[in-house]
Amino acid sequence: MENALVLIVEDEPEIVEILEAYLGREGFRTVSASDGNTGLSHHQRLKPDLVILDVKLPGLDGYEVLAAIRRQADTPILMATALAEDLDKLQALRIGADDYDVKPFNPLEVVARAKAILRRTRRSSVEPVLRVGELSVDMAAHMAYLDLQGGRRALDLTRTEFRILAHMARWPNRAFERSELVDACLPEGEALERTVDSHMSNLRRKLASAGANGILSGVRGVGYRLAML
Incomplete structure (x- = not known):
């Protein structure tokens, strides 16, 4: 898990800065994008190990980015958004999100969720x-x-x-x-x-x-x- 690359697609610079700091302390590498189109481009070019994705984004919204990624790859995706309704969560899960965290979130919890997702996905890679x-x-x-x-x-x-x-x-x-x-x-x-x-x-x-x-x-x-x- 050390040195894993996390793509943060988030248009609030303060949140990006906090997540980068907490993820960096745990040995993650990070790259960020402030809009959906750039986030999708970064995903295609950099092939991150995990994506942390907001829903309300300039350009393509988070659901559109999620759907586009799922058409191309099975990269683990953690939605991190202010949308807290059950229907919002169900929509993200149906499209293919691996987890869903609601703002305002504890950055330590986001890191813990990221680790859990990566443990789960990497454990499956050695099974028969x-x-x-x-x-x-x-x-x-x-x-x-x-x-x-x-x-x-x-x-x-x-x-x-x-x-x-x-x-x-x-x-x-x-x-x-x-x-x-x-x-x-x-x-x-x-x-x-x-x-x-x-x-x-x-x-x-x-x-x-x-x-x-x-x-x-x-x-x-x-x-x-x-x-x-």
């Missing part, structure tokens, strides 16, 4: 391929795919969807409660259990579209199960 029937989850490549009669079909998943699928693939046929999936797979902070239903709906649709209809199912009164086809 998990297999549940025709489904394979390659932790090192951060890919999930189905090996069917018609050939291999890759699944286009957000980081959170991949994390949920990988967690469930470790224990096939087990019923998972929503609260467990929140704790294990969703970003730290104010993750909501109903957010799991949204991610599961997207996962089921993507699995079914790829030819694995029924592999992910709801368990009445409990939560969800990933079962072999």
Whole structure:
């Protein structure tokens, strides 16, 4: 984690200065951008290890930057914004944010969240391929795919969807409660259990579209199960 590069996309210079100071003390390198277009350009050019992203930005807003990054890469993204409504958080998580912190925030907490995200993502890079029937989850490549009669079909998943699928693939046929999936797979902070239903709906649709209809199912009164086809 030492020497990891953090891109801060924030238009308030005071906040940038504080985050750079606290991250620097922990051994992070930082680069900043004060608008969405520059932030996206920095991401494409510098390939940071983590992005701390505001929502209200000149030019492209944070949601647009988040969506653009997700179309190109799976770089971990921590949203840090004054927008505190549940709908704002859900929108960011649905687009693919890894975590969400609300201003005014404690810079020590932001650093702790950044470390937790990087630990989580880097830990997954040394894990094996998990297999549940025709489904394979390659932790090192951060890919999930189905090996069917018609050939291999890759699944286009957000980081959170991949994390949920990988967690469930470790224990096939087990019923998972929503609260467990929140704790294990969703970003730290104010993750909501109903957010799991949204991610599961997207996962089921993507699995079914790829030819694995029924592999992910709801368990009445409990939560969800990933079962072999």
